Amino acid sequence: MPSDSNKTEDETDQYTASQQMIGLMSVLSACFSSGFAGVYFEKLLKNSDQSIWLRNIQLAIFGLGFGLIGVYSYDLERVRENGFFQGYTYLTWTVIFLQAFGGLVIAAVIKYADNILKGFATSASIIVSSIISYSILGDFVPTLYFFIGASMVMVATFLYGYSPKQTSVKSSQI
Numbered sequence: 001m002p003s004d005s006n007k008t009e010d011e012t013d014q015y016t017a018s019q020q021m022i023g024l025m026s027v028l029s030a031c032f033s034s035g036f037a038g039v040y041f042e043k044l045l046k047n048s049d050q051s052i053w054l055r056n057i058q059l060a061i062f063g064l065g066f067g068l069i070g071v072y073s074y075d076l077e078r079v080r081e082n083g084f085f086q087g088y089t090y091l092t093w094t095v096i097f098l099q100a101f102g103g104l105v106i107a108a109v110i111k112y113a114d115n116i117l118k119g120f121a122t123s124a125s126i127i128v129s130s131i132i133s134y135s136i137l138g139d140f141v142p143t144l145y146f147f148i149g150a151s152m153v154m155v156a157t158f159l160y161g162y163s164p165k166q167t168s169v170k171s172s173q174i
Contacts, residue, residue: 045107
C-alpha cells in the first residue's frame with residue numbers, strides 16, 4: 001500500500017469540502033458508468049444471436065485501436081528501435097494471459113448468469129486477494145474500513161443467494 005511519508009497527518013486530513021465533494025462525485029460517476037456499462041454489455045450478450053467469442057473479438061478490436069494510439073503516440077521511437085514486445089518477460093506474458101482468461105470468464109458469467117452475480121464475484125475476489133496478500137505476501141494491512149466493507153460484501157452475497165424455506169399450508173388451516 002503506497003504511503004505519503006513526506007506528508008504529516010495534519011496535511012493529509014485537511015481536505016477542503018470542495019475537494020471531498022469532487023472526490024465523491026468522481027467515485028459516484030465511476031460507479032454509475034460502470035454499472036450502466038455492465039448492464040448494457042449484459043443486454044448485448046443476452047439479446048444477440050452472435051456468440052460470446054464474436055463479441056469478445058469485437059471488443060478486443062475496439063480496445064486494440066485505442067491501445068495502439070497510446071503506444072504510438074508515446075513510445076513510437078522505442079518501438080521502431082527495439083520492436084513492439086521490448087522488455088516483455090515471462091511475468092508480463094503471464095499477466096497478459098491471465099487478463100485474457102479473466103475477460104473470457106467475465107463474458108461467460110454475464111452471458112449465463114447476470115451482472116449482479118459478476119459484481120459479487122468481483123467483490124469476493126478482492127476480499128480473497130486481500131487475505132492472500134496479507135497472509136502470504138505480508139504487504140497488506142487491513143483496516144477497520146476493510147473489515148466493514150468485507151462484512152457488507154459477505155452479508156450482501158448471502159442475502160442475494162438466500163431463499164427462505166417454503167412452508168406448506170395444510171388445507172385444514174385455510
